[in-house]
Amino acid sequence: MIPSGEPRPAAAVILHSPDGGDKVLLVQRSNQMKFLPGFYAFPGGKVDVQDKQLAPGDSAWDTARVAAARELFEETGVLIARGSEGSCPVANPSLQAARKQLLEGKISFREILEEEKLRICSSDFLPAGVYVTPIFSPLRFQTWFFLCQLPAGQSIEIFTGELQKAQWNTPREFIQLWEQGNCLLSPPVLSLTDFLAGYPHGSWPGQLQERVDRIDSQKDPIRFYPDVQLVPVVCPGPGMPQAGNVYLLGREDFFLVDPGPLDESGLAAIDNALQARKNQGHRLAAILLTHHHPDHVSQARYLGEKEKVPVWAHELTRQLLKNTVTISRTLQDGEVLELPNGAWRNWRVIHTPGHAPGHLIFFNEQSGCLVAGDLVSTVTSIVVGPPEGHLATYLNSLKKALELEAKMLFPFHGPPTLLVREEILKGLEHREKREQALLERLSRGRATVAILAKDIYRGLSSPLLPAASKQVQGGLIKLLEEGQVRCLSDGGQESWELVE
Ligand SMILES: [Zn+2]
DSSP states (O other): OOOOSOOEEEEEEEEEOSTTSSOEEEEEEOTTOSSSTTOEEOSEEEOOTTHHHHOSSSSHHHHHHHHHHHHHHHHHOOOOOBOTTSOOOOOOHHHHHHHHHHHTTSSOHHHHHHHTTOBOOGGGSEEEEEEEOOTTOSSOEEEEEEEEEOOTTOOOOOOBTTEEEEEEEOHHHHHHHHHTTSSOBOHHHHHHHHHHHTSOGGGHHHHHHHHGGGOOTTTSOEEEETTEEEEEEEEOOSSSOEEEEEEEEESSEEEEEOOOOOSHHHHHHHHHHHHHHHHTTOEEEEEEOSOOOHHHHTTHHHHHHHHTOOEEEEHHHHHHTTTTOOOOEEEOTTOEEEOSSSTTOEEEEEEOOSSSTTOEEEEETTTTEEEEETSOOSSSOOOOOTTTOOHHHHHHHHHHHHTTOOSEEEESSSOOBSOHHHHHHHHHHHHHHHHHHHHHHHHTOOBOHHHHHHHHSTTOOGGGHHHHHHHHHHHHHHHHHTTSEEEEEETTEEEEEEOO
């Protein structure tokens, strides 16, 4: 599904230290966080309703300034606010105690500022850009970023919980760590850090001010890893459109995976991304398809012809697409696709049938990146049912993917994640639960697929019922093969019951 509703307002601080030269602070998010677990980020968080009351002016930037100040204080202990004589406070036990009370919800940020006779000054929070989370994530934020200086006499103190640690480095050092795959940066953090790395420390405020109104986060390339670029698009889905991720894998030479959008805006997003890469002198080597479903292949033929590149897929996908897309090379399980250059240029092809007979995933051993197509989704459950889906085969494919011990998962649906093992295990557990629910329902008597789907997927909206029925059929076929259920035909109507 496409995330509905407006993105939630948020604020973040690029904190730099006058003593540390051109160093900036990044905090690593804990693996338990729902949004971007394990990623490095600028300290920040959601705008609170109370932030508006403290804002030094009426604009969204002003409210975000207060949220930035509060979140920075909560997460790092740094308080950027000024007293009547114009200076920021130095670290002291009373502020430390206030921070603890704020985190425990016993006191508000406003009360702390009043108690300490402090106020937020606009000039301490220089606008650095506004970024909106793309549609691939069901959790979306519109984040206002600020450049701030660490006040003299204050330092960073992280309480573990939401954050694992804090790290000072120059922007260039952070980019180098990212390029080696040692530091995951969310797209806005990458964009801002990369920008700052291009200028001497002293000119950051001026350069950011120059750029702040020109940032179009929808056009910024989204790269979670150096050799994996994500292009968010809207694709046809079962019953309703879905957000999907088209990937560009590699650097100077690259593959395009699963060009599936039906609408003009999706095609334009892919075209823009390809054009930007060509402008850098990069070359598209081939289009890869994970499987034959329309949301993964809709633009394969058009783009293949337009870009004059071949389309590659599994033999079984080729057969299913034979009237629509010409597959010029069939890919085998275990073969390695080698790009001519780049640190991470080898992508191993792994046949993972179950959702679709010719389903492939692509794994880069050097980086541990796994491009998973529809084997795993981080937002929905994958439909596995007849005629082309097969549940027992699908479960084996999930186990095969688990053995890769991948470090980062790039699904077609949903945000990429570091929690690869957890996501795959979640998929396996989910199927187990559904099977138990099916057995439990059948223990109460014979039923048709439609009744089973309604009983097991309670409260599901009607456009999604066909997909639910398919899941139920997939489950029944597995149980039939195991001899646990049988299918009966009463006057043309099929129903299912347990084998005693
Ligand atoms: Zn699919």
